[in-house]
Each structure stands twice: as structure tokens, then as C-alpha cells.
Amino acid sequence: MGVTGARRPGRPAGGQLVVDRERVLDAAERVIAREGAGVSIDDIAIEAGVTKPIVYDRVGSRSELADALAERLADRMVKAAGDTLMEGSISEEALARFIEVNLVTVSQNRELFLYVTGGSTEQTALGRLKVAERSIDPMTLAIRAWRDHFAADPKVADTWAAAIVGALQMVAIWWTAQSERPAREIARQVADLLWNGLPGRPER
Amino acid sequence: MGVTGARRPGRPAGGQLVVDRERVLDAAERVIAREGAGVSIDDIAIEAGVTKPIVYDRVGSRSELADALAERLADRMVKAAGDTLMEGSISEEALARFIEVNLVTVSQNRELFLYVTGGSTEQTALGRLKVAERSIDPMTLAIRAWRDHFAADPKVADTWAAAIVGALQMVAIWWTAQSERPAREIARQVADLLWNGLPGRPER
């Protein structure tokens, strides 16, 4: 049959890709969400309706897959956080909302989050760093701009960004592994720490 | 030859173990420090002077190995931090010293740190949580005791502990992956954040 749509094996020259990179990543997300972070490349290929070499062609290696998924998740979180954290307007309440959105987004993408923060065997936790960079960079910029705005030394920005991203990641993991406690409560507590510091507000 | 020391294969009944659990873990640390976090169980067995099944017998599985090494590292860090973080005596300077000791300890055990925070493929980042627990628990106790002492609400202790441990871990990874910047500087910046909060000290 010359039906152009139903061809399967052995493919054309000027033909379009059946599954492009995005579709592979979509499939990876779906199967990770469903089966957990322990999925194999084969599982992902099957979910995408292709075979393993296609996944390697589109994505690269396993760790590149993790990186790509991490980028997507980080972007999703940045987007979800929206403008809760814009320069001049920052406040403890805004920070709490930002953190809450982060927690909720993580809980909505729990397995994916565990997958990308789980690291990639070989390069271990350096993968986790790479994951975080996508979050650290915007955070660095936000802090720097904001400190500039208040004439405070912006040199601390990158260190602070790493610390804050690390705190949020760990709280997210810890929280999702726990029996239910409202995200808002946790977010407020973390915001309290990050805004007022360990000694707490001057008077209370 | 009845030389009791030189026996190798096939071993006795009432005899002592040639390598106990501790020796296996020691060997694992050595080979990880030398070869990086990508070592196999076989590599560890060889370093310990035995074969793979012995490692499994003494330690359990690969993830149990990671857990055990994590406990050791966490204990080492708690010990190294010593009494920098004792209840009543806490201050921004004490906190900075505590953080600096943490950073230095991590850099002295870099590959091991990457190994244990790298997670264990299967259970991914939940392993990282388990790693952290050993650090979170003492931190929780310290914070709770300290807040009690100042009549502040101690309910935030566990959340804060998770946040702080996460911040320290991420800063440590980020810092060790960087070109040289003195640990003391980084520690002071993190202490500044955790003590004074994002807006900074009242006057400055």
C-alpha cells in the first residue's frame, strides 16, 4: 500500500522525523511519571514508539537526557514562579509564595524531580549541580539586581543563590517524602528563615 | 605448612573474618578517593583484597554501601564541626565557623561526598535524603533546643534543618566545582544569609 502515513520500518529521504527530540523527552517524562525514576532507555524508547538507537540519536546519552529533562523542569518551575520574585517588589510574603509555588511544582512532578536530582551514576552529584544551574542562574540575577537596587554588596549573589536553591531542593525532597503537611505552612517557615535569619525577627 | 597466617582460599570454622565490614568500608573509601565516584563493587572488593560476594555479605547491596558511607561521612562532619554549634553559645561567627568546617571537610572528602550525594540509580534522590538525615537530625535537635532556649517556636526546627542542610550541601558541591575561592569567604557569606536573612542586617 502506498499509504504515506502507515509506513513503519525503513524510511524515506526527504521524509519528516516520526519522533523528534521533543517527543522523546515528552515520552521520557510520561514513563518516568508513571513508572518512577528507575526507567531504562528502552522503556523510554518503547513509550515513544521507537527503538533505543533513536533515543540516542535524538537525545545523546543517558546523562544528556537527564540534563535535558532537568532544563525543562527548571524552566517549568521558573515559569510557574512567574513574577513572584521580581526585583523591587520582593518581600517576605512574595518569597513565601515563590517557595510555595516551587514546592507545589515539585510535588506535581515528583518522579521527574527525583530522576533529575538523582544524578547520573557516573558523574554523580555534579549532574545535580548542572540541574541546579538552570535555577541558580536566574536566582543569582534576581539577587544581584535586588541587592544592587538596595545598594548592598551584590558579590554574595552567586553564593546565596546556590544556598537558596539547595535549601529549596532539600526541603522539597524532604517534604514530598513526608506524610502530608500543607505546602503553605512549609513555605512560610522556609521564607521566615531566609528572610529573617536564624535569630528570627527582632521583636515577635 | 601449618602456618596459620598464610592461608588464602577456602577458610576455617572458628576462624576470624579476614575483612570485616569496617575494612570493606575503609577500602571503599580509599578506592573512591583514588578513582572517583564511578567505582564498581569489584573495584572495592579488589581494594579490600577479597572478592565481590564478600562485599555483598558484609555490606549488603550497592545502595546499602552508599548509605553506610554516607553515615560515616555525616558522622565525620558532625564530629569535625564539634561544638561550634552548641546551644546557648550560638552566634553569627560560630555559624560561620561551623559552615567553614563543613566546607573544608567536604573538600577533604570530595569524591566520597560526590559518591554518597550522587544517589543510587534506582532509588535516586531518596538516597540523598537518607544521606542528609544523619545531618538533619542533629541539626533539628540543635535548632529546637536553641529556639526553646530563646522562647521561640521550636516547631520550625525540622523544616529549618532540612533547608540548612540542603543549602550547605549545594554550596559545598557548587564550591568544590569552582576555581579556588577561600572557604572562609564562602562560609561567611552563607552565614550572613542564614543569620541575617535576605534583606541583610538592619543597618550596614
Place this chain on the structure above:
DNA sequence: GGGATTAAGTTACTTTGAGTAAGTAAGTCT
């Protein structure tokens, strides 16, 4: 003192999953 027993190992396997090489069908170009 000489078997049965048992502890402490080893060798040799199975299994799983990452990554790749080589083949094959459907189209395009001339």
C-alpha cells in the same frame, strides 16, 4: 586419629541495561 560439620572463601554464572554496528526499506535525484 578420622570422619561429619561448619565457617569463610572462591569461581563461575545469570541478568540487566547502556551504548553501538551493521543492515534494510522507502523514498528522492538524474
Place this chain on the structure above:
DNA sequence: AGACTTACTTACTCAAAGTAACTTAATCCC
């Protein structure tokens, strides 16, 4: 029509986790 190209597949290799089954030396007991 035949040469070429592209988009895939099948079928492998290789490494590493985990396990089963065997081997040897000491001890126990009579």
C-alpha cells in the same frame, strides 16, 4: 532504472550488579 540518502530496525558488545554452587581449612566429637 539505477545510485544515493534517510530514517529507522535488528542484533550485537560490554560492563557491572547480584547470586548459586563449589572448595578448603579448621574444629567438634567419639
